[in-house]
Amino acid sequence: MRRLIICLLLPLALAACGAQPVWAPDEAVQKAAVHTGNPPSVTLFTVISTHTGAGGHSALMIDGSQRVIFDPAGSWYHPWVPERNDVDYGITDRMYKFYIDYHARETWYVREQRVPVTLAQADAMIHRAEINGAVNKAMCANDTSAVLHDSPGFESIPRTFSPLKLSKAFGELPGVVSKDHYDNDPDDNSGVLMIEQEEATHGTNRPF
Template identity: 55%
Template sequence: MRHLLAALAALFLLAGCGADHVWAPDEAVARARYVSPDPPSITLYTVVRKRGGEGAHSGLMINGSQRVLFDPAGTWYHPAVPERNDLHYGITEQMRKFYIDYHARETYDVVEYTVPVSREVADMAIRRAEEYGAANKAFCGRSVSYVLQGLPGFETIPRSFFPNRIMNAFAALPGARMKVHVDGDPDNNSGVLLVQRGSVPAPAP
């Protein structure tokens, strides 16, 4: 019991899981709508500490009738991406890469798992994320697992606070494809945010 309490306490100290209540206007959400040419899918992003392998944050990219990003209790933000609570609209390829780049750094990797789904299941996931609302601090894993567990084909996903437990169950789903994103950015990633928001010129490729 003592070990469980210690683990839960550590979860609430994770820097990747802070929360805000935000509600973008209808016009901004409609204007940002992005329809990806890729097949419908659900992608789980897990931020994993390089040393020790602990999961620090969970997020979901859902590609259905539009592509959105559910980042419960997350801190990523871009002015071109309207947000309603923890759901971000207009996730183009550039914004997807910005999200990954924000989290991948010298002490954290981003592990990506993508599972193909029907358009109906993807849109059901979007609705569940819209209905969930803003997550409480450190409830990123709990929120992601709630959205997933209610979907056909995702019944094996546990309801959990722990990102790694969710990731391991997601990895076992039929058709799951894995990719690991590694970056050497410093832990203080304010420079990454400035480039993403256009406040300073982006470095040459």
């Protein structure tokens, strides 16, 4: 079920996802910064086939001085979320739910694994993701595991091309909380949903 006020849905190509270099302007990134007030944490998202159990995609949500998603070679997009080379800024609770909702469907589910960290650890990982650069297609788990492995406290995470191996290693970290998200939406996840009447009535540009 789609519960978000506004969604821009693009075709999802998990097996052949790709990303071109993107660089949002400073003003957009600074304006979009989200400070959740939550305890710092790092979340690994793994998209898994409901039919075969194969891993299709890996990504990170990092909640530090701001909350971002590192979505290497991902196809997720929202016009209110500035991107710099696979790092998405402006991750409100609504955008976080949208990200999961975008990937979960009858053929894929999303495993969310979250671990608490210090603010310094979270910010160091954000910086590592920011300097990683745009990721080539089919390299999502490789670059996600590299960002983790190079960050303080996550040195035990091995470099791997397998989303499932990465998920298993992450799950062995102390304090991890895991949740699987399922959705019975059809596999065709393309199209654009209309902005609800509330936005048109209030004339808002960002329903945050």
